[in-house]
Amino acid sequence: MPLPIYSHPSLTVLIDDSDSFLKSVAFQLDPALASKCFADTSSALAWIGAHGEPQPGRLAASYDTYPGPMEGCNVAFDIEQIHRISFEPERFMTPSVVVVDYSMPQMDGLELCEALRHLPCKKILFTGVADEKVAVDAFNRGLIDRYIKKSDDGALDKLEAEIVSLQQAYFAARSDPLRDLLELHNHSFLSDPAFSAVVRMVADQHGIVEHYLYPNPAGILLYDARGRAQLMVVETEAGMDAHYEVGCDNDAPPSFLQAVRERCIVPYFREGDGMYARDFAKNWHRWTAPAQRCRGAQTTYYWALFPLAPGELEQPAHPFEAFLREREHETAAP
Template identity: 50%
Template sequence: MNISLPVYQHPTTTVMIDDSQSFLDSLAFQLPSQMPRKVFHDTHAALEWLRAAFRHTPSKSQSIRVNYDEQTFSFDRRTVAVDIDQIYRQSLNRQRFMLPSVLVIDYAMPQMNGLEFCQAVQELPCKKILFTGQADEKLAIEAFNRGLIDRFIKKSDHDALDHLELEIRSLQKEFFHVQSLTLKDLLTRHSYTFLSDPAMEALVEQLCKRHGFVEYYLFPNPTGILFFDINGKATLMVIETEASLMSQLEVAQDYGAPLELLTGLRELRLVPFFSDSGGMYTDAIRHDWLSYCLPAQTCFGIQDYHWALFDFPGHYLHQPFYSLAEFLRDQVDVK
């Protein structure tokens, strides 16, 4: 299933529940160190922690507001507007890495079995993997068909741990896709069509692997994607269409910009990020305009997208950034 790009995605916590503490320790040790995890051998403690975690997690609906004509209060004149700033500002939430997106649950446990546990957390949005023994496979298939779990993996498989890691990553992305559905449906009708373009999805995945980006967020001005690596270094992928570059060209022409800039914009060879002038060209940057531009690269998708990667000015975030590396160090200190 092609789910294209969620409007944001960041590392989350994988919760592992098994009555064997030694098995949990071994499992947690073998998963990648950059993958946050929390383990429970007590199902009641796990239930309590999960419910508390989602009580303290801001709802995605906070990024959506409904505006209406205050004079008529007419229902058919109401419009939905998205506060896109709230999307990238989620990167400033220090608790974001604690969000439990995927549960890995043993079946045979004394307090309650794995399916009973899944039933108890059915109202929570996290994805569920039942990690079963050979004898539990029939029950797991039935639970999968009922939609009670999202995956099941047999512990006895020789590649069980590799399979588990692959499915955790897949379900984490699916988790953010579900969280983004309403926002994405609204945004792709306007300036963010690239969110539903498989070519852009593939490009973002390549950039994450090439540059070590571990989280990203839709960014409003200029339109693009804000990436962070594990140490919190921020990079903005500015994404332009031919139409949006022509808008940049018109403003630059009005200000009498240098011919080299006008030609580069007209020929779709430059992508600008006028970070000190509200996103558009002004006279104040006439003598330094080149430092605000990079050569355009093109993603050939449903339409052509012209893009470039810029170092992101630190003052744009307005407060210190809490990176994944810091979070992982803090988790070790707590233990």
């Protein structure tokens, strides 16, 4: 699966007319899969409508509005929008997956899914009543994305696995309309399977729970659950050549030029425009990290992780751990 341009923990909305069943399911799900429960369909629709991100969402490109053929239009997109999502405290409340029962007194589950069709949230029919024919028809009509019977062996394990899968699909779908455009701006690694695998490996190793495409230098902004940020700087052969040329133009030390020429380091000169300047001559090692290589389908990528100190980003990110604590406190409150 291609790498989403951004991904963060999101909310699973559970809707069932049995309050006791809702509490049981919410209790048994992985705590990292934060959930919100509704036994009343009207309340559920109102809440999801207020918190769900409409199509096309917060990230959208702008096009020329003058009459003319579409292929001749100019397209503009502010890449800075992407990582700024991490500054939004309410991002974890995004309802990415809705799990709904079929047989409910106010409206059945498929009627509810129909009412949510305009939203990009993924939908799971989790029921003991609807037969397979009804579920298949709903799937073919695009009303639901999955169907799980409550009576199935390991039903809750299946539900949890599908929630995780659909949350990933949710962010992938939010990325697809912009992917081709971003690949034209030094972000070809977004669609490279080899590099996507590297990012997922790094996420596993460092406990990363959210990531965002970063514009300058090109790379991925990573956060763990405690809100600690790292920037994964990604360079191509052309990018490394540019660092070398700028270094030569600014009389960089031979040791720096050799390290760049041999692809031993990835530079990230945070002060200034990100490239080498004469002021860095004595301490250039402070602004570099050992280069890791990823052989992609079309090119070789050179990447390195740079921990970001508090204050290096425009705003601090509200940590996922803090969000979970707040949710736990809200649930426990009388």
